[in-house]
Amino acid sequence: MKSSVITFPGSNCDRDMDVALKKFGFTNKMVWHDDNELPNSDLVVLPGGFSYGDYLRCGSMASKSKIMRSVINFAKSGGLVMGICNGFQILVETGLVPGVLLRNKYLEFICKNVFVKLDNKENAYFKNLNKDILEFHIAHNEGNYFCTKDQLKEIKDNNQIAIYYCNKEGKIEDQYNPNGSIKNIAGIFNKEKNVLGMMPHPERMIDQSLSGEDGSIFFKNLINNIK
Amino acid sequence: MKVSAIITLKKDVLDPQGKVIHQALDGMGFENISEIRQGKYFEIDVNENDPNKAKAVVEEMCKKLLANLVIENFKIIETQ
Numbered sequence: 001m002k003s004s005v006i007t008f009p010g011s012n013c014d015r016d017m018d019v020a021l022k023k024f025g026f027t028n029k030m031v032w033h034d035d036n037e038l039p040n041s042d043l044v045v046l047p048g049g050f051s052y053g054d055y056l057r058c059g060s061m062a063s064k065s066k067i068m069r070s071v072i073n074f075a076k077s078g079g080l081v082m083g084i085c086n087g088f089q090i091l092v093e094t095g096l097v098p099g100v101l102l103r104n105k106y107l108e109f110i111c112k113n114v115f116v117k118l119d120n121k122e123n124a125y126f127k128n129l130n131k132d133i134l135e136f137h138i139a140h141n142e143g144n145y146f147c148t149k150d151q152l153k154e155i156k157d158n159n160q161i162a163i164y165y166c167n168k169e170g171k172i173e174d175q176y177n178p179n180g181s182i183k184n185i186a187g188i189f190n191k192e193k194n195v196l197g198m199m200p201h202p203e204r205m206i207d208q209s210l211s212g213e214d215g216s217i218f219f220k221n222l223i224n225n226i227k
Numbered sequence: 228m229k230v231s232a233i234i235t236l237k238k239d240v241l242d243p244q245g246k247v248i249h250q251a252l253d254g255m256g257f258e259n260i261s262e263i264r265q266g267k268y269f270e271i272d273v274n275e276n277d278p279n280k281a282k283a284v285v286e287e288m289c290k291k292l293l294a295n296l297v298i299e300n301f302k303i304i305e306t307q
Contacts, residue, residue: 057295064292093295100297107243146240146298180241 001026001226003043006071008033010060011050013201014086020203021045033065042226043080044071046087048139050199058101058142059089066092078123080226081195084111085140088187097190097197098155099147104140104181105127105180113137113212114178116163116186116200117170119170124225125162125218133170134163134214136200138178143199145181145188155188162187162196230273230285230306232293235266240298269293270306277304 003026007014014030021028021043029039033051038044060070062177068090071183075081075096104110111156117133118126147155154225164172164184177184179199185214187198236242242264249263271288275281281302289301 006301056293060292100295102298103243105241105243107247110260144241148297151297170251 001039001042001223002039003045004031005027005029005045005047006031006033006048006067007047008051008065008090009209010051010053010127011047011086013014013203014052016201016203017045017084020215020219023206024216025223026034032068033062033067035067036046036066036070037075038070040075041079043082043222044074046071046081046083046090048085050089051086051090053092054086054142056091057089059086059091059093062086062090063093063111072096075195078192078194083195083197084201084203085138085143085199089142089201091197096195097188098151098160099145099188101142101199102144102146102180103142104144104178108139109139110126110139110178112142112178114138114186114200115166115168115170115176116198117166118163118187119161119217120159120193122159123162123189123196125193125196125222127221128224129217129221131217132215133166134218135170135205135212136202136214137204137211138192138200140179140199143179145199149183152182158191160189160191160193161185163198163200181186228275228278228281228305229272230278230281230286231273232271232289233254233266233279233302234287234294235302235303236302237298242282254296255261267293281305
């Protein structure tokens with residue numbers, strides 16, 4: 001299975017993602033933001049970081065970079081595109097997934113482990129996962145998911161909510177919402193479910209001695225789903 | 228000619244920075260403020276002499292990049 005990780009100026013989770021993808025069997029290529037064409041890929045990942053120094057709005061400049069035209073075409077033709085953290089911010093700025101990510105409600109950069117609950121397993125990312133609650137890591141300043149009332153209704157009607165912030169037992173309540181996101185939303189899909197944007201970093205949970213194994217569970221399942 | 232664009236958050240979008248600035252000013256003795264909303268201001272020198280054309284170009288910039296219309300409004304002002 002072939003994957004591509006896009007590196008923008010200011011990306012800093014691109015190598016972690018490369019390590020994670022390779023560990024679970026992907027043949028991964030790093031792709032520079034100024035390239036014109038994506039290599040042949042089964043999965044494209046927009047990694048975390050601070051692309052273009054978070055100028056203007058997080059993800060806004062990266063969403064207009066050269067390679068993104070190819071990424072948008074790839075997504076529109078049904079290709080799997082996953083945006084993590086800054087990658088999620090880039091996805092909302094391209095319009096591939098609805099909504100926007102605002103500054104965290106309490107103006108703090110949040111760096112900690114969180115639990116997320118899967119809402120929808122009818123997609124290539126979560127199909128066949130034998131867990132509904134995963135422990136991932138978040139590290140962001142602008143992760144406060146916001147969308148209009150009409151958009152919220154639409155994403156609910158189309159089952160586009162991918163994951164919610166919750167507690168260890170899977171309870172989705174205000175007190176487990178780290179950043180003020182509407183309805184505790186931590187990640188969403190596009191309508192077709194081939195594009196996934198989420199704030200948590202599964203690539204930081206692939207080694208028991210460093211963090212945890214829920215990222216390993218996610219990536220192992222993902223590559224099996226794509227095969 | 229110079230055209231300016233002012234980007235503001237829409238009414239129902241939370242503005243925590245504005246809130247904190249409000250609190251700080253309040254603490255400094257500026258007590259008669261009911262609300263503060265933080266926005267962005269751009270001054271753009273467009274190579275165009277026709278003000279309507281220049282404003283139209285900046286409007287397109289706002290729609291495509293400078294503002295995110297999910298959360299922000301923009302206003303264009305001819306400055307020179």
